[in-house]
Amino acid sequence: MAEPAPQPAITLNGVTKTYGGKPVLQGIDLVVPKGQVLGYVGPNGAGKSTTVKILVGMIAGFDGEATVAGHDVRRQPLEVKQRIGYVPEVAAFYESLTVFEHLLLVGRLYGLSDRVTQKRAEALLEVLELGARIHSPIGSLSKGMRQKLLFTAAVLHDPEILFLDEPLSGLDVQSTVLIKEFVRSLALAGKTVFYCSHILDVVERVCDRIVVLRAGQIVADGPFAALVERSRGGGTLEQVFLELTADGGASRRAQALIDAMRQGSA
Amino acid sequence: MRKRGREREGTATARFILRLASPLGSLLAPLGVDRERFLALLEARLIEDLGRGRKAKEEGSQSMFNGGLILTLSMQFLFGLVLAAAVAMVEQPLVSLTLVFGVMTMFVTLTLVSEHSATLLETKDLAILGPLPVDGRTILAARVAHTLLFFVLLVGSLGFAPLIAGTVRFGPAFAPAFLLASMLGTATCIALALVVLATAVRVIGTQHLRTGLLMLQVAGTVFSMLSYQMIGLLAHVPTDWLVSPDSPWPWILPPVHDATIVLRLIAWEPAPPLGQPLLAVAVPGAMLVCLAILAPTFQSRMLSMSASSVAGRPPRRRWLRDRLLGNAEARAGYDFMAAMMARERLFRMRAYPVVAVAWVFAAWIVVRGLSRSGDATPAMACAALYLVGASAPQFAILIRYSDDWAARWLFRTAPLRSPAMFCGGAVLSLFLRLVIPIAALTVAVVLAVGGFAVAPDAGFALLVLIAMSLLALIREQRRVPFTRKFSTSEFSGASFHLLGYLMLAGMLAGAHAVLRTSETAFTVAGLTLVAVVVLLARAFANSLRARQRVDLDWGEERIGRGA
Numbered sequence: 001m002a003e004p005a006p007q008p009a010i011t012l013n014g015v016t017k018t019y020g021g022k023p024v025l026q027g028i029d030l031v032v033p034k035g036q037v038l039g040y041v042g043p044n045g046a047g048k049s050t051t052v053k054i055l056v057g058m059i060a061g062f063d064g065e066a067t068v069a070g071h072d073v074r075r076q077p078l079e080v081k082q083r084i085g086y087v088p089e090v091a092a093f094y095e096s097l098t099v100f101e102h103l104l105l106v107g108r109l110y111g112l113s114d115r116v117t118q119k120r121a122e123a124l125l126e127v128l129e130l131g132a133r134i135h136s137p138i139g140s141l142s143k144g145m146r147q148k149l150l151f152t153a154a155v156l157h158d159p160e161i162l163f164l165d166e167p168l169s170g171l172d173v174q175s176t177v178l179i180k181e182f183v184r185s186l187a188l189a190g191k192t193v194f195y196c197s198h199i200l201d202v203v204e205r206v207c208d209r210i211v212v213l214r215a216g217q218i219v220a221d222g223p224f225a226a227l228v229e230r231s232r233g234g235g236t237l238e239q240v241f242l243e244l245t246a247d248g249g250a251s252r253r254a255q256a257l258i259d260a261m262r263q264g265s266a
Numbered sequence: 267m268r269k270r271g272r273e274r275e276g277t278a279t280a281r282f283i284l285r286l287a288s289p290l291g292s293l294l295a296p297l298g299v300d301r302e303r304f305l306a307l308l309e310a311r312l313i314e315d316l317g318r319g320r321k322a323k324e325e326g327s328q329s330m331f332n333g334g335l336i337l338t339l340s341m342q343f344l345f346g347l348v349l350a351a352a353v354a355m356v357e358q359p360l361v362s363l364t365l366v367f368g369v370m371t372m373f374v375t376l377t378l379v380s381e382h383s384a385t386l387l388e389t390k391d392l393a394i395l396g397p398l399p400v401d402g403r404t405i406l407a408a409r410v411a412h413t414l415l416f417f418v419l420l421v422g423s424l425g426f427a428p429l430i431a432g433t434v435r436f437g438p439a440f441a442p443a444f445l446l447a448s449m450l451g452t453a454t455c456i457a458l459a460l461v462v463l464a465t466a467v468r469v470i471g472t473q474h475l476r477t478g479l480l481m482l483q484v485a486g487t488v489f490s491m492l493s494y495q496m497i498g499l500l501a502h503v504p505t506d507w508l509v510s511p512d513s514p515w516p517w518i519l520p521p522v523h524d525a526t527i528v529l530r531l532i533a534w535e536p537a538p539p540l541g542q543p544l545l546a547v548a549v550p551g552a553m554l555v556c557l558a559i560l561a562p563t564f565q566s567r568m569l570s571m572s573a574s575s576v577a578g579r580p581p582r583r584r585w586l587r588d589r590l591l592g593n594a595e596a597r598a599g600y601d602f603m604a605a606m607m608a609r610e611r612l613f614r615m616r617a618y619p620v621v622a623v624a625w626v627f628a629a630w631i632v633v634r635g636l637s638r639s640g641d642a643t644p645a646m647a648c649a650a651l652y653l654v655g656a657s658a659p660q661f662a663i664l665i666r667y668s669d670d671w672a673a674r675w676l677f678r679t680a681p682l683r684s685p686a687m688f689c690g691g692a693v694l695s696l697f698l699r700l701v702i703p704i705a706a707l708t709v710a711v712v713l714a715v716g717g718f719a720v721a722p723d724a725g726f727a728l729l730v731l732i733a734m735s736l737l738a739l740i741r742e743q744r745r746v747p748f749t750r751k752f753s754t755s756e757f758s759g760a761s762f763h764l765l766g767y768l769m770l771a772g773m774l775a776g777a778h779a780v781l782r783t784s785e786t787a788f789t790v791a792g793l794t795l796v797a798v799v800v801l802l803a804r805a806f807a808n809s810l811r812a813r814q815r816v817d818l819d820w821g822e823e824r825i826g827r828g829a
Contacts, residue, residue, distance in 0.1 A: 056679050081681035088679075092672035094602075094748065096609035101601065108598035109680035109688075137609070 007070050009034045010055060011193035015064035017050055017216075024050050026216040027064070030210075034160075037183060037193040039207030041200065041241060046213040048196045049089055052163050056086045062110065070162055082110065085154035089165040089196075091146045095139035099130065099149055102138060103156060110157035117156065124152045130176065141165050143170035150152050151179065161192040168199060204237040214242060283415065284309050290411055297558040299407040303400050307408035312415075341372065342424040350427035356434055359534060360516075363525035366428050367451050370523050373424055374417060374455040403558065410460065417456065420449050436532050443531035447524040450546045458552035464560035493675050504718060516542055520549060586698065589689055595682065599691030599747075603665070613748075616664050621704060628653050628708060648723045649775040653710040655731035661696055662738040668748035675676050677746050685746060686809055692747045693739050705731060723778070726788070729795045730774060736802035740809065 010032035017025040025047045032038050042048050053059045055068055056079040065072070071079040092141040093102065100121065107117030123132045133141065139151065147170045154162060164183070168176050183193055183206050197203050203210060204224050212220040212227075220227055220240070226242050287308060291301040297508045349366045356362035425448050432440040516522040516538065523546035526538035584600070606615060628650035682688060709724050716724075781788045 058675065058678050070537060078681045078683055086679050087676060090672075092670065092675060094606065094610075094668070094670045094673045094676075096611070096670070097602075097605050099512070101605050105598050105602050108594040108674065109682060111594055111681070113594075114597075185652065 002244070006013075008032060008067075009069060010038075010082055010194060011065070011067045012051070012055075013065040015051070015062055015066055017047070017054065018254055019057070024216050025054075025062070028213075028218060030211065030218065030221075032192060032194065034192055035190045036209060037195060037207045037211040038111070039203035040101060040194060040213065041203055041210060041237075042213030046080070047216040049165055051213075052086075052165050052194065055080075056084060056163055057081055082157075083160045085157065085162045085165045085192045087147075087150045087154045087162075087167045089169075091150050093138040093149075094136055098135050098137055099125070099141070100134045102149065103153060103211055106153045107156055112157055120156055121152065124155065128152060128178070133147065144172055144175065147171055148175065153204040159191070161194065162186065163194045163196075165196045166198065167195070168197070168202060176202075197244045200237040210237065235248035244265055278758060281309070283312055286412055286417065294407050297554070298401075298403045300401070300404045303404050304407050304411070307400070307405065308411055311408065311412045316479065339419060339423040342420060345369065345373075345428035346424045349424075350431035352426045353431040359436070359529060360522070360525055360538070363432075363447075363528055364519070364521050366425070367447065367521035367524040368519075369423055370421060370448060370451055370783070371455055373420065374452050375459075393554070398710065406460070406464075408559070410456065414452075417452050421452050426561060432528075436534075439532045442526065443528045447527045447546065448530070450527065450550055451520065451524040452548040454546075454553070457557065459604070461553045461556050461560070464557060468560065479506055491687075517545070520546070530754045543643075587695075590694065593687050593691075594692075595687040595807065598689030599688040599693075600695040603692035603695035603747060604699060606665075606668070607696065610668060610748065612667055612669050613664060616667075617629075617661055618701070620660050620664075621700075625654065625704075625708075628711075648720070648727050648778045649771070651712055651727040652730070652771040652774040652778070653706055654704060655734070655771075661700060662693070662735075662742045665692070665747040666742075666745055666750045671751040674746065676751035682746075687690060689742070689746060693742070701735065722788075723782070726778065726792055726795065726800070727774075729792070729799055733795065733799050733802055736799065736806050740806055 008031045010030070012028045012030040015025055015028040016023065028047075028051065040048055040051065050059065054062050054066055055073060057073055057080055060074055060077075067073065068080045068082040071083075073080055099104070100118075104114065104117055107114070107121070110118075122131065122134065125134055125148075128151070130148050130152070131147055133145065138146065138149065147167070151167060153165075162172040162183075167179060171179065180202060183195065186193055193206065195203065195207055207224070209221070209223055210227060211218055220230075222230075224237060227237070284305060288305060291304045294304065295301050349362075352362045352365050353359075356365075425444065429441060429444050432444055516526065518545070523542055527543035527546045528536055529542070530543045572799060584604075587597060587600050591600055607617075677688075705728065709728065712720060712724055780793050
């Protein structure tokens, strides 16, 4: 007797979202199995962050169906939120809280005891070389430090699924390498990672599967090797990406930028 | 289409106001202000204001163009009617005009410290302007002009009735003289505030400056409220100190300078010495020169203020919190509120002056009561209690707003099972750390001064305070604190709230005094109040116990915008 197929971590079924009549997502269908690291890429305004915000429960008004960890995003948002971690694209914090106060707040909201939160926070911050700043106000942290703090808060409650929206923004080389390795280790530990990024070489190396989004629609979906095979562009994800999403040659557009800069001058 | 049409409408209004303000740009050019950049900055601020006001109105929140401003201006107009009566009836015009300009000074100072200090002190736009080729002088000028436009509305609504009354009594020459004096009086207040600020950013360290500004704001509010009390005395006390030729006060007090400029221009006899009206022009002029000297470093100094680098301490164990709150979400709310109350700039800037005003007023009432009767009467004690007590529910409104409101994404993505639990913990923190100590201290002072005789009155007043606080809590519990944007350049109606609560305290004290005339009525009212408090407490407890998901009131829904 065959074993039942494992429940997918994330499903999107005909998800559509419009802002003021302008479509941002147009019928997205996607199934992400458990333990997969999915790279979700696309040009600016393609709908990447909107997809993530729908999946983490920040946007409720959309058409179609979306489930995360087997729970409907709209009907069971708390069950979803309890099981996910989220690193947003833009990090807004309560600047006057200290790093530890912020993590304590997050831990309590996720139902962790203070003791567990403290242990995990200290350990995570130590690895991310932020241990010395644990009692510093968030307002005094640099961009990279804030990104590390976001990452720490997102994994504090050991989530099943991690949504990372440009997680490497502002990080130094050592931290970037560390996070990449960490994402791989998460997948080995059975966690699912939904990874949004513009840094294509990282996506290429880290993700099991890559979804390319353009103008709110999926234009390519598959492992990196399969995408390259189907493409005429060449052997890197950047070349595949440009072939799928760019409207014209980069050199021609670069020259247009130079021309635009000089318009109106004598 | 509709949206685009509205945007055009907002921009057109901004451009119209800008056309009116454009001579100001040329006027400031000799002081080193870049006219074109000044107008560009002002236009951006106005467009942002008008757009934001419209959006906030649609969403029912307070904004410059919503109820807050209209109510504040209506209030000013009503005060103006009282001043108009003084202008029409008080025999000596120096006294009545000093009263008018004194009240004007008080209102401008109060509004400046409670509403517009954030506009003058905001640092977030400097992150955008910092790398652009705009000098500090121009940035400061744009800020001042932006603030000034709203003071024109304020002074206009307050001064309209006295202007009419004065014109009827003294003839048509009064109107332009009064307008000129009002402008100079307002300019003096604003210029003084700016000189203090521009000097402070040069000589004081960032952290001391932040604390100092907060203290200045508190002191400014207290001073303006006290000066209002003292100006009120002018109508009743001998005014020799003001009108005597030997008196030094007309040379010292700026409202008298403004009054004398009017008297000179309408050719009133006896004419005041020429030096006094000249001071009305010289004082703001001198401050403007000081500002032109100090302003170039304004931008860089303000930028250094925007970053705080104070090392924090590990959080203390909170014994009382742990006993009272077994739920992690409630504890999260408690600690979050405690940290924000201690350090959130906007909350401190708005809450501390309310506390200071309440206490100073209470002390004023006690002192005046003692000086009149030599004994603290129950009515006087109760007035003080109501004054302090009625300030407490104000904090429930103040905790809605934060400079870091965008951080609310944290609460939206967290599995917050019961927002009421989190909000309940936050509110408990607010009460334990702020409201209860304030009330307890006031009760202790009132009992110490009034003796055991005022105990029933104190008890009654406390019940009123508890009922008002519970009502505020029931209303506020769906709003996660510190998650709303308080726009730095918009009126929130905070002045209105402050004045409104003073009136409420007065009405409560009056009703108390009426009830006190009948022992039976007082007892019945007291028992009714106990029943009301019990019912409200049960309603609040039930709402905290409700574990079902409720829709939180997030205010503006902007967070999902942008792909």
